[in-house]
Amino acid sequence: MIELEGLTKRYGEKVAVDNLTFTVRPGIVTGFLGPNGAGKSTTMRMILGLDHPTAGDVRIDGTHYDRLQDPLTYIGALLEAKGVHPGRSAYNHLLWLAQSNGIPERRVREVLDRVGLTAVARKKAKGFSLGMGQRLGIAAALLGDPRILMFDEPVNGLDPEGIHWIRTLMKSLAEQGRTVFVSSHLMSEMALTADHLVVIGQGRLLADTSMAEFIERNSRSYVRVRSPQREALLDALHRAGVTAVDGADGTLEVDGTPAEKIGELAARDGVVLHELSPQQASLEEAFMQLTAESVEYHAHTGAPLPPQQQWGESWRKG
């Protein structure tokens, strides 16, 4: 469990992290989402005791990080920079880490095996691809078999196979009862892995909600209709009390009415339809909307905006 309370980091006049309060709980994958520069990495560095907070507090299972006697068995972290000496072999990199925390040397072989780097264990890290570097970082995080895992942008630079591997890994770690805290700037990635979502923008907390709730609140579903008899269709819908708005390329978009109903209404009036398709707006757009608001209005809430504004152009202008 990671508990943040009013965590704040200021660099001179610039506020990087602004009064963050949230809790990362065990047993689930918690996604930490925000655009680049939102303060995700700074927050993670403060959790790990690397950066001193200007104000506020952060505790790992009730303890400050620098009070942990054997930190690697408590919390394993993959930070954005690889943090590996290019001239040192993967094996030796993990060996010195293990020694610093009194972790038995056999764990080095175990984690190398787990991330699939056994074959290159004696190779220097400078010859590693981005994906291999990420795997080595994950091996380092798993070394102490910790109950809390933190990954900063773990899928950066990975191929589809690697991305799939990380998703599966994070889910299995959470299922074992561990706390998994993973940052990303990709909503689509989080939608696939995270159970809970913490969204920040400009260092402020924008949302702290379960993934299911976030999807429910923010993904607008509608039906796209295209017809050569546009006016007749609008009449038919209007008589049934259904409102349609103009979509792209002369289509109509209908909110809150199932496709079946629209089809029946059109059939009753003998209106020809060329397209009748249920649509789901992407979470990526919902996320951009949410974070763009933080820039423009300094909103401090995760509540969704009224629908007519929600899909407006405001974020595109920003």
Added chain:
Amino acid sequence: MSTPQPPMPHSAAPEWPAAPGAAPSAPGPAYPTYTSPIPVVRTHLGHALASEWTKIKSVRSTLWTLGVFFALVVGIGLLTGLVVAGSDPDLGGESPLSLGFFGLLLGSMCLITLGVLTTASEYGTGMIRTTMVACPSRGRVLAAKALVFFLVAFVVTLVCASVVGLLHVSLLEEHNAADPNAEEWLKGTVGVSLYLALLGTLSLAVGSIVRHSAGAITIMIAAVLAPLVIALFMFSPSLEDVQQALFEYSIPNQMSIFYANSLSESGPSGWDPLWIMLVVTGAALAGAFTLLRKRDV
């Protein structure tokens, strides 16, 4: 945060009560969590030392700098010995150990480089974050680095200085060279090795303060050479005292005192250079420690 948690149909997570804001958790976690089969160890300086020892011996640059050091000290020592012996001199009862001075002076550049790299290179690669995450006690990291480096530098210098000393004594014994007494042997091997290992540790502290390899190496090489060079250009009689002090307290002159052939007659003598270097290095390490604690990594 205050909104009630809706059911999470797609997650296997149990329902947690809302986290009680400030209340710190009880030592034994009140919630089910993962427990590792790996035995929990209370770490101490020994773990940090083992870790730093693995670090220093597992990179090629350590072997290279120490290899070059050995080549410079022993190579130049052998050459001077052969050249002096070949010119058939009369040493007039002087100690042959002093011939090792030139090699060690040049070799000190290698120790400076290695000392700086031990700390500063971690900032270049970003590895310092990994190090500090693994060992959040920053003082312990610095102490372990300094100790491991000091011992490596001392042992390597001692071996080189002893080899060169024995070489010179055996090459020059038929040229009326004095047979060095125990005190001279001690100063010319252990003494100068302690001094050079401290000089390297000072570089390590400077590397930790500057956090930039090239910058720290430049500063240290300037610290070794600049006082002599500056003193050379102090012609004005009013600066005579300053010039004299710069000569006497310059690092090359301090090193030469271990062979009792100081470039000047006044100034530090005997074991003084060692105490001076000890104080300077201690102060630099204290400064590095204070900054390390205060700064973000």
